[in-house]
Amino acid sequence: MSLFQSDEPLLQVHNVTRYYGDRVGCSDVSFDLWPGEVLAIVGESGSGKTTLLNCLSTRLAPTAGAIEYRMRDGTMRNLYQLTEAERRLLMRTDWGFVHQNAADGLRMNVSAGANVGERLMAIGDRHYGNIRSTADDWLGRVEIDSDRIDDDPRSFSGGMRQRLQIARNLVTRPRLVFMDEPTGGLDVSVQARLLDLLRRLVSDLGLSVVIVTHDLAVARLLSHRIMVMRYGNVIEAGLTDQVLDDPREPYSQLLVSSILQV
Amino acid sequence: MSDTAENYDQGEYNFAYLDEQTKRMIRRAILKGIAIPGYQVPFASREMPMPYGWGTGGVQVTAAILGKDDCLKMIDQGSDDTTNAVSLRGFFEKTAGIRTTYETSEATVIQTRHRIPEKDLTDDQVIVFQVPIPEPLRFLEPRETETRKMHALEDYGLMHVKLYEDIAKNGHIATTYAYPVKVNDRYVMDPSPTPKFDNPKIDEMAALQLYGAGREKRIYAIPPYTKVKSLDFEDYPFEVQKFDKPCALCGARNVYLDEVILDDRGGRMFVCSDSNFCEERRAAGHVGPMAADPAAVQIGGSSQEETAR
Ligand SMILES: Nc1ncnc2c1ncn2[C@@H]1O[C@H](COP(=O)(O)OP(=O)(O)O)[C@@H](O)[C@H]1O
Ligand SMILES: [Mg+2]
Numbered sequence A: 001m002s003l004f005q006s007d008e009p010l011l012q013v014h015n016v017t018r019y020y021g022d023r024v025g026c027s028d029v030s031f032d033l034w035p036g037e038v039l040a041i042v043g044e045s046g047s048g049k050t051t052l053l054n055c056l057s058t059r060l061a062p063t064a065g066a067i068e069y070r071m072r073d074g075t076m077r078n079l080y081q082l083t084e085a086e087r088r089l090l091m092r093t094d095w096g097f098v099h100q101n102a103a104d105g106l107r108m109n110v111s112a113g114a115n116v117g118e119r120l121m122a123i124g125d126r127h128y129g130n131i132r133s134t135a136d137d138w139l140g141r142v143e144i145d146s147d148r149i150d151d152d153p154r155s156f157s158g159g160m161r162q163r164l165q166i167a168r169n170l171v172t173r174p175r176l177v178f179m180d181e182p183t184g185g186l187d188v189s190v191q192a193r194l195l196d197l198l199r200r201l202v203s204d205l206g207l208s209v210v211i212v213t214h215d216l217a218v219a220r221l222l223s224h225r226i227m228v229m230r231y232g233n234v235i236e237a238g239l240t241d242q243v244l245d246d247p248r249e250p251y252s253q254l255l256v257s258s259i260l261q262v
Numbered sequence B: 001m002s003d004t005a006e007n008y009d010q011g012e013y014n015f016a017y018l019d020e021q022t023k024r025m026i027r028r029a030i031l032k033g034i035a036i037p038g039y040q041v042p043f044a045s046r047e048m049p050m051p052y053g054w055g056t057g058g059v060q061v062t063a064a065i066l067g068k069d070d071c072l073k074m075i076d077q078g079s080d081d082t083t084n085a086v087s088l089r090g091f092f093e094k095t096a097g098i099r100t101t102y103e104t105s106e107a108t109v110i111q112t113r114h115r116i117p118e119k120d121l122t123d124d125q126v127i128v129f130q131v132p133i134p135e136p137l138r139f140l141e142p143r144e145t146e147t148r149k150m151h152a153l154e155d156y157g158l159m160h161v162k163l164y165e166d167i168a169k170n171g172h173i174a175t176t177y178a179y180p181v182k183v184n185d186r187y188v189m190d191p192s193p194t195p196k197f198d199n200p201k202i203d204e205m206a207a208l209q210l211y212g213a214g215r216e217k218r219i220y221a222i223p224p225y226t227k228v229k230s231l232d233f234e235d236y237p238f239e240v241q242k243f244d245k246p247c248a249l250c251g252a253r254n255v256y257l258d259e260v261i262l263d264d265r266g267g268r269m270f271v272c273s274d275s276n277f278c279e280e281r282r283a284a285g286h287v288g289p290m291a292a293d294p295a296a297v298q299i300g301g302s303s304q305e306e307t308a309r
């Protein structure tokens, strides 16, 4: 893809399938993700988006298939053959994961500063002053006032919590961030502000992103490429504008037209 | 750890209460703990004739290591004569018939809750700690499966999150008890609810340290002369509590002091928490600023009774 600088994919997904017992979670999914690329996974509830995202992010082992990731040293590694220590290091340095429910991605009982600083401490930063000023800087980038640094997220609004979760993930400068419905459950005006912030951060930092959403407007705003899922299968994939402007599959057409009516 | 098996008449206690099978099980846990300093070894904690929270973990460890020639010192908050110390000492006098002592240097085994004697321990002594909550990661990560994984992977960032919070909220590391340490550059450990004042004592300590948590069924250990580092930040280094006055009775400095209320008009003084240490110093002629006050001496002599619990 000439759109992106590198000619080597960051993530390669080969025939990933996940069953829950004999129920299909997702089936035979393959794609490449390129550095700096934002891929949206769309589809209605129950179509397998979260299952796929969890498989990609090593949170849920696939029943079949393989996922390879280009480590910072350039080597391509099978994610499910990493040691637990390697996997944890990857997840807290080179990756981020933004949950729909911020409480799942934050420590609700420690301060905003500690939430952002945790990754730094986990990778060995032992200078309180540096950790704090880095946390402060990141709070600023996600538009949280400095004077909230010692407050815990229980006192934050939904939108603030989500922004805090984003800062907590980005503080180690990850190259790949997974997001599961990051704007879900927020008021429309709050969603718009968050989307705007996400778009800016993603482009400033050159992040690669896999974002799950049932909201095509979110996909349109953030993503370069889109995959439409139904019953666990990817039924259509392509450049976001192309798929949304001119969907080929009848089901995709239905999804798009249902949006336009609103 | 000599073999204490012996034939007893029916109706008599086995030596030190526990049966030999149980003691062997506990000794195996202790040996494993010594082999992996700071690692929490699960063991099949037994019902003891005292409630959890009253030192059942320490009692089981002590029972498993006592031999007939041992001399036991039992302290609670530094004092030999609080109710708890008295009853646990009585327990072993009755069930093991061994010698007991108040004198730190005379003891071969010291069981303690909350304090380490001021006098340096030697390599022919064993100190047994009663531990209520052995897991230092518990407060931020309640899932046992996860804390085990964190220990296995040496994944200890959370400990510093706790210290970070302390500084953010208090301007300094406010943790004064159960201050977390890293043992032998590997396992993070909770040194039981001892004050952090005692943390430097467990670093390179000559005596063997054994920790028993009865309710939580864990034993851990620090072998003699093992490196024990208190966790901290580069710009907020670990510090022990400082007392600006000496002990009111014996004049000792750089020891851990307890506050003692003298009367109902706000009179108070600070005296050694280690009552045996204080008495020995006074016997040797050391005097503190209030040593001449009979009321202070009277109250100070049994002071630990009041500050206990
Ligand atoms: N833990 C689970 N156990 C059993 N079935 C599950 C589980 N999680 C998801 N599923 C099923 O897998 C399918 C895909 O679910 P999911 O990945 O959550 O979809 P989406 O995120 O698109 O809503 C659904 O049929 C769902 O019921
Ligand atoms: Mg979902």
Ligand SMILES: [Zn+2]
Pocket: B247, B248, B249, B250, B251, B252, B271, B272, B277, B278, B279, B281
């Ligand atoms: Zn004294």
